[in-house]
Amino acid sequence: MIPYNVPAIVGTEIKYVEEAIKLNKFSGDGAFTSKCSLWFRNKFDASNALLTTSCTHALEMAAILADIQLGEASGLCNTIKH
Numbered sequence: 001m002i003p004y005n006v007p008a009i010v011g012t013e014i015k016y017v018e019e020a021i022k023l024n025k026f027s028g029d030g031a032f033t034s035k036c037s038l039w040f041r042n043k044f045d046a047s048n049a050l051l052t053t054s055c056t057h058a059l060e061m062a063a064i065l066a067d068i069q070l071g072e073a074s075g076l077c078n079t080i081k082h
Contacts, residue, residue, distance in 0.1 A: 028053050
């Protein structure tokens, strides 16, 4: 069984936490967001990579980018805020 919500421990966690503390930036859209975005763009040869803080935000962004209007997609309607 794949463990759910269990962080992977790779040995560099303390270093990155210390870096975030030094940068005084713990939320999104900071240095680590930029690094992750660049990694995704390079890995998938993409012109851009949009990162979100949650699956709900990702669904909302996808609906906005697809210009889905309220009532058009029942699976997404509950997440779209107009």
